[in-house]
Amino acid sequence: MLVRMRGFPRYTRLAxxxxxxxxxxxxxxxxxxxxxxxxxxxxxxDVVSKVDVxxxxxxxxxxxxxxxxxxxxxxxxxxxxxxxxxSVDIGITSKFHVRGGEAVKIMTGAPLPRxxxxxxxxxxxxxNDKKIEVFAPVTPGKNVSTRGEDIKVRExxxxxxxxxxxxxxxxxxxxxxxxVRVSRRPKVAILATGGELRxxxxxxxxxxxxxxxxxxLAAAVASCSGLPYRLGIIxxxxxxxxxxxxxxxxxxxxxxxxxxxxxxxxxxxxxIAGLGKLLFHGVAIRPGGPTAFGVVEDxxxxxxxxxxxxxxxxxxxxxxxxxxxxxxLPADRGYPRVRAKLMRKVSSTLGRADIVRVxxxxxxxxxxxxxxxxxxxxxxxxxxxxDGFIIVPxxxxxxxxxxxxxxxxxx
Amino acid sequence: MLVRMRGFPRYTRLAxxxxxxxxxxxxxxxxxxxxxxxxxxxxxxDVVSKVDVxxxxxxxxxxxxxxxxxxxxxxxxxxxxxxxxxSVDIGITSKFHVRGGEAVKIMTGAPLPRxxxxxxxxxxxxxNDKKIEVFAPVTPGKNVSTRGEDIKVRExxxxxxxxxxxxxxxxxxxxxxxxVRVSRRPKVAILATGGELRxxxxxxxxxxxxxxxxxxLAAAVASCSGLPYRLGIIxxxxxxxxxxxxxxxxxxxxxxxxxxxxxxxxxxxxxIAGLGKLLFHGVAIRPGGPTAFGVVEDxxxxxxxxxxxxxxxxxxxxxxxxxxxxxxLPADRGYPRVRAKLMRKVSSTLGRADIVRVxxxxxxxxxxxxxxxxxxxxxxxxxxxxDGFIIVPxxxxxxxxxxxxxxxxxx
Numbered sequence: 089m090l091v092r093m094r095g096f097p098r099y100t101r102l103a104x105x106x107x108x109x110x111x112x113x114x115x116x117x118x119x120x121x122x123x124x125x126x127x128x129x130x131x132x133x134d135v136v137s138k139v140d141v142x143x144x145x146x147x148x149x150x151x152x153x154x155x156x157x158x159x160x161x162x163x164x165x166x167x168x169x170x171x172x173x174x175s176v177d178i179g180i181t182s183k184f185h186v187r188g189g190e191a192v193k194i195m196t197g198a199p200l201p202r203x204x205x206x207x208x209x210x211x212x213x214x215x216n217d218k219k220i221e222v223f224a225p226v227t228p229g230k231n232v233s234t235r236g237e238d239i240k241v242r243e244x245x246x247x248x249x250x251x252x253x254x255x256x257x258x259x260x261x262x263x264x265x266x267x268v269r270v271s272r273r274p275k276v277a278i279l280a281t282g283g284e285l286r287x288x289x290x291x292x293x294x295x296x297x298x299x300x301x302x303x304x305l306a307a308a309v310a311s312c313s314g315l316p317y318r319l320g321i322i323x324x325x326x327x328x329x330x331x332x333x334x335x336x337x338x339x340x341x342x343x344x345x346x347x348x349x350x351x352x353x354x355x356x357x358x359x360i361a362g363l364g365k366l367l368f369h370g371v372a373i374r375p376g377g378p379t380a381f382g383v384v385e386d387x388x389x390x391x392x393x394x395x396x397x398x399x400x401x402x403x404x405x406x407x408x409x410x411x412x413x414x415x416x417l418p419a420d421r422g423y424p425r426v427r428a429k430l431m432r433k434v435s436s437t438l439g440r441a442d443i444v445r446v447x448x449x450x451x452x453x454x455x456x457x458x459x460x461x462x463x464x465x466x467x468x469x470x471x472x473x474x475d476g477f478i479i480v481p482x483x484x485x486x487x488x489x490x491x492x493x494x495x496x497x498x499x
Numbered sequence: 500m501l502v503r504m505r506g507f508p509r510y511t512r513l514a515x516x517x518x519x520x521x522x523x524x525x526x527x528x529x530x531x532x533x534x535x536x537x538x539x540x541x542x543x544x545d546v547v548s549k550v551d552v553x554x555x556x557x558x559x560x561x562x563x564x565x566x567x568x569x570x571x572x573x574x575x576x577x578x579x580x581x582x583x584x585x586s587v588d589i590g591i592t593s594k595f596h597v598r599g600g601e602a603v604k605i606m607t608g609a610p611l612p613r614x615x616x617x618x619x620x621x622x623x624x625x626x627n628d629k630k631i632e633v634f635a636p637v638t639p640g641k642n643v644s645t646r647g648e649d650i651k652v653r654e655x656x657x658x659x660x661x662x663x664x665x666x667x668x669x670x671x672x673x674x675x676x677x678x679v680r681v682s683r684r685p686k687v688a689i690l691a692t693g694g695e696l697r698x699x700x701x702x703x704x705x706x707x708x709x710x711x712x713x714x715x716l717a718a719a720v721a722s723c724s725g726l727p728y729r730l731g732i733i734x735x736x737x738x739x740x741x742x743x744x745x746x747x748x749x750x751x752x753x754x755x756x757x758x759x760x761x762x763x764x765x766x767x768x769x770x771i772a773g774l775g776k777l778l779f780h781g782v783a784i785r786p787g788g789p790t791a792f793g794v795v796e797d798x799x800x801x802x803x804x805x806x807x808x809x810x811x812x813x814x815x816x817x818x819x820x821x822x823x824x825x826x827x828l829p830a831d832r833g834y835p836r837v838r839a840k841l842m843r844k845v846s847s848t849l850g851r852a853d854i855v856r857v858x859x860x861x862x863x864x865x866x867x868x869x870x871x872x873x874x875x876x877x878x879x880x881x882x883x884x885x886d887g888f889i890i891v892p893x894x895x896x897x898x899x900x901x902x903x904x905x906x907x908x909x910x
Contacts, residue, residue: 123699123714124714124717124718127718127721127722139703139709141708141879142708143703143707143708144705144706178693178694178695178706178735179693179694179695179696179704179706179707180706181704181705181706196805197693197695197708197805198706199705199706237878238878238879238880239879239880245880245883246883252718253718253722253883253909253910254715254716254718254719254722254811254814255715255807255808255811255879255882255883255885255909256883257714257715257717257718258711258712258714258715258718258807258811258879258882258883259711259879259880259883260699260714261699261709261710261711261714261715262699262709262711262807262879263709264699264700264709265700266699266700282589282590282608283589283590284589284590284608285590288534288671288672288673288675288677289675289676289677292550292554293590293592294555294592294610295555295589295590295591295592295593295609295610296554296590297552297553297554297608298550298672298673298674298675299672300669300670300672300673301669303534303535303668303669303671303672304665304666304668304669304672305665306535306668307535307538307663307664307665307668307669308665310538311538311664311665324589394607394608396666396669396673397666400665400666400669403665424835424837424908424910425837426835426836426837427838467648467649468552468649468650468666468669468670468673469649469650469656469670471666471669472656472657472666472667472669472670474666497835498664498666499664499835
């Protein structure tokens with residue numbers, strides 16, 4: 089064993105770190121909004137239909153409303169003749185009563201007239217003045233959408249926790265639920281720490297670099313439906329950092345990047361410990377090891393590493409599940425997962441989870457994943473070139489070439 | 500064969516219909532915007548770095564900048580002693596020149612002082628007044644991020660057509676690209692046709708139904724980054740419809756729902772043909788068969804079926820790829836795809852593609868897909884209950900229980 093003079097006294101395993109984070113976040117409150125603005129929001133209530141859908145028996149096709157029994161025996165060779173006594177239109181209640189030997193012309197969506205119990209498709213008829221010939225029999229109920237066939241009044245149609253998709257917005261419209269209760273979006277304050285940081289696009293001094301993380305983190309927060317608030321760049325001065333972290337009370341979460349390691353300027357974990365409680369410092373993942381987490385003013389505060397990829401990987405592993413839980417979603421990363429064949433072996437260190445960025449492509453009938461070669465955690469291009477990532481868990485030393493691995497896809 | 504008196508004279512195959520649609524849409528123009536607002540937008544230019552990243556050689560760890568050769572032979576049993584001549588800080592260019600036998604204390608991210616060619620991690624040292632003991636050798640370049648290691652000036656970092664993710668926003672910040680050219684979002688007019696339609700939440704008359712489609716279509720347009728403009732409900736009156744469809748010139752695309760079949764009130768295709776050119780009417784898919792497409796004022800106009808599921812399925816099959824192409828994305832549906840085992844056989848009709856909604860869940864180590872039982876295309880709940888869909892192509896009669904199928908996942 090090497091002499092360890094400083095450095096992280098203990099790396100927390102990823103699963104343990106995530107459990108600690110999740111023990112400090114809970115679902116936020118809710119708000120009521122108009123259903124047509126709610127795409128992507130998460131339902132905070134069960135939705136029960138106020139109506140039957142469809143609200144009346146209606147024709148599912150263009151054709152003729154009939155008494156099914158009248159058509160029995162009809163065939164291409166031997167048609168049944170019926171008398172057309174009128175037509176019913178969409179949007180208007182019919183006054184007809186269909187009797188034996190009669191038919192009423194009907195449009196798709198029009199209410200079925202009384203007396204009729206089925207609709208013959210227009211394609212199976214031949215019209216002839218006031219008469220039609222029917223060339224195929226129908227059974228009772230055929231081509232009729234009955235009242236409540238799709239949804240019955242008081243039926244549960246959407247569940248709490250559903251993230252609303254286009255079809256769900258349609259369901260809200262269709263069942264008359266025009267005001268919906270959805271989870272509040274988490275307000276997330278973001279600060280970049282480091283005296284060497286400059287606003288992107290500014291000319292850099294000799295030892296200066298552009299602030300990357302406050303922008304990529306703001307985008308990451310937005311990508312999981314959080315509301316990012318960039319509070320700017322804070323130099324590595326404990327007093328200034330304390331002043332800003334006290335603002336945690338105004339947000340649902342705070343993210344800092346930089347100053348998370350154990351060097352002399354890596355002050356964020358110390359400041360968190362001073363203002364509130366530091367719950368872990370150092371996570372057994374790579375990249376993203378120098379990650380700390382605690383609570384200030386009862387609000388979760390993350391100290392993420394300064395290197396851009398380390399920041400975003402730690403965000404995916406620990407922050408994204410927390411932001412999802414706050415909105416009533418499962419506390420996972422929410423990325424779609426696919427299985428792919430690994431094109432090159434990846435090695436890891438026992439006791440540490442490695443997050444390996446990969447490119448994914450189809451080869452013939454299968455997906456293959458090509459690990460991206462990287463030299464350090466500072467290499468953001470490893471992530472912009474990637475389609476997703478695989479996780480090599482703590483208890484394995486890697487995956488061999490040709491292994492089938494689970495890839496989580498960025499989006 | 501049944502006697503076919505009316506109905507669609509010819510159903511266009513899905514692939515042919517899509518080709519016709521795509522032949523009428525092209526990538527829209529672009530606009531320049533601030534990089535930090537561009538999450539989810541599609542790059543309309545290649546991005547080339549304006550700077551080296553990192554912009555100078557810097558330390559990747561906390562430790563001591565040294566001349567690597569001085570550490571050769573160091574071990575846990577036999578340390579090498581070096582004289583600490585100062586320290587370099589983040590954000591400040593060092594004036595030091597490290598000579599043989601010397602070390603300079605250095606923080607992660609600080610510029611490497613001249614003379615030094617490697618950094619010894621603090622964990623592998625013991626400090627002692629103005630001296631350190633080094634317990635492990637380093638090779639030249641060890642723990643140093645060299646200038647341009649991640650990105651070199653003038654290197655292509657992001658390609659035209661990339662939909663910007665959080666890491667890409669970070670890359671734009673990091674390379675000084677603060678104004679980006681992205682594809683314009685398509686403006687899509689949406690109208691619902693049908694005298695029987697009422698605004699959602701209003702009390703319905705006896706033969707009336709709530710307008711569902713203009714809301715679900717607006718959400719669907721937004722879900723693929725289009726800008727929806729709901730123009731309201733238009734009764735089935737050709738003159739009114741003509742007046743509204745002439746507004747096509749103001750939008751990049753028009754979507755109508757209802758009035759797309761061949762009944763007497765299904766007037767949209769006729770109006771399209773009258774004002775411009777109708778390119779197909781009737782697609783061999785289920786649901787969504789009564790779909791028509793044409794151009795008016797050189798703009799693509801879709802006539803989608805009135806039944807809510809038929810509308811959204813046809814949107815996925817034909818409109819979504821078109822909206823993606825308009826933004827410079829691949830002209831596909833853009834849904835993530837997974838393979839799953841089919842839990843129940845599905846049947847289809849030869850010559851028609853069936854879009855079967857499924858629920859997907861993990862069972863042990865595999866995904867399984869459970870088809871949702873439906874009675875008609877009006878059953879919106881078949882889509883709100885679904886996690887995704889499978890397509891049974893025209894040339895097969897179905898898939899057997901236990902088949903491995905490709906599921907596209909809604910999101």
